[in-house]
Amino acid sequence: MSGKPSLAVWKFASCDGCQLTLLDLEDELLPLANAIDIADFREATSAVAAGPYDLSLVEGSITTPHDAERIQEIRSASKALVTIGACATSGGIQALRNFADVDEFTRIVYASPQYISTLATSTPIAAHVPVDFELRGCPIDKRQLLEVVTAFLHGRRPGIPATSVCTECKRRGVVCVMVAHGTPCLGPVTQAGCNALCPSYDRGCFGCFGPMETPNTGALVPLLRRLGRSDDDVQRLFRTFNAGAEPFQKAATHD
């Protein structure tokens, strides 16, 4: 072997967008590929090297019995395991099945439900194996991904803030869409990382990065109601790509 650290990228139930983020690092991809050994990354290469791997990046959520076993094998072959994106970190949009009857879902989509093998829930990777770091986002941010990969390969903690989207609006000087325009916004309870993207496009945050550390959803929900949102509207707002994250689950069902 070359003595360079080895990287593997794994996919579970997901849209491929978070691993695509690695290929979207157009300016850094080739230098990165010189600094590390890409041991297993099926979307990018047919060459596959056996583990163990210094760093595994895991995209997607666990939704089948087979995948629940596969993540155990990946964990035991990985020195560090980092989940990338909302699916791997909170179960993703497919976790909406957790609040419904999955047999009925299967019947709605498939003519022959008996061919489909699926679990009743979509669960994050950390519900199955220990995870060394969770990178948020739907999709993840490429600068944050580069920071996480660099940090792990140098043996330090990644510098990823756990504050809210509000702090990014303030830093960018983006006018508060909720205060100024009465637009419902999840920014006060959503983790930073997108650089306040939606508010900077005159749109309320819809929670791609999931709940921030200790989010005060109890204070936000009445505010959303005062802006004319019904219980159903509020529930739908919290039930998207991070519907399975506990603070958003609670906010979706309680005032």
Place this chain on the structure above:
Amino acid sequence: MTKRTIVTDYLARVEGEGAMTVKLDGDRVEHVELRIFEPPRFFEAFLRGRSFTEPPDITARICGICPVAYQTSAVNAIERLCGVEVPEPIRLLRRLLYCGEWIESHALHVYMLHAPDFLGYDSAIELARDAPAAVERGLALKRTGNDVMTLVGGREIHPINVRVGGFYCVPTRRELRALVEPLERAREAALETVRWTAGFDFPERVVDCDLVALTQPDEYAIERGRIRSSSGLDLAPAEYDEHFEEIHVERSNALQSQLRGGGTYLCGPLARYSLASGELSPLAREAAAEAGLGEECRDAFRSIVVRSVELVHACDESLRIIDAYDAPERPAEPVEPVAGTGYGVSEAPRGLLYHRYRLDADGTILDAKIVPPTSQNQLAIEDDLRDVVARNTRLDDDALRALCEQTIRNYDPCISCATHFLDLEVERR
């Protein structure tokens, strides 16, 4: 005679999880199958009960490579039902955003997923050690596509700026002008890409099934159009279900499409080019002619050249839209929900994408149907594989497996999309 089974249990350089099995008895092909084990995610089920404003954000998450296709087909369906036609500047901005996605997706496929097959490498990263200039050219092209998506859509993966009725925020003329120079460089890179791919060695392989694509008078259809086929269909989006059906087979978590009553068809670059090459920009047509393409191209392996020609067109078209851009008066038209069924189509980079939504009077989604291009192409891919294997049984297992995988990549399958989709196994006995 020897029986053998050739298997690829996890296809590389495609989007999503699939596998292939080929069973041979001497020179006779016993069985070919594409298995799609990408887990089901049930989008059509959980769209029920959501608001008519939500499909652009929710369905984008079906695919990280072509989210704009999902957003566009979704807004087309809902706006049509609600009787809203967006003003021309909004339509052109959507077309520009979509051109960005074509550039990003085609550059990814041509350079990173497909070219390594023709040149004998495992990946673009390996290829870059011997041909750094080519790979850097591809990455620069891809980045320009992403830059277009980022400016118009907010970000390259799952853009946040598309809404039913228009956009949340529209760029100024000056902001768009910043894309002109990168797009002019990208157009040169795209022309070079056509020359580069046209020089590859192409195994002969003619696709003889029906070809299906959108067409639109006086333009190469992307974000709108009527559904046409090489056999003479000419349909409004609302007539799709009358002519196409989805079937469910045991080996696949993807539904497979066929013409009603049986009949395989192919959508994507070969279909678009064959039905409408005359609508490409003059520069793209010239590049196609220099690359040896006629008015039609049914050669599956030359799809990489057609994709490269479409790269030229997408750059040209982006520059044309930016040059003529006048910001719309307001970023979005108001849309009030209407009870009924809406139908929307658009040309994703890998082919026709159909959406259908049924709404009640307050805008709640009662029923949704989404048919991605890879579901529609799956039967054609299997037919093609069967034929490629039958003509190449003299090859040893490794060479045959590599040829089969390359054959599959000719179609740029997106398995994440198709699941509601793929393991390569070749079994010889």
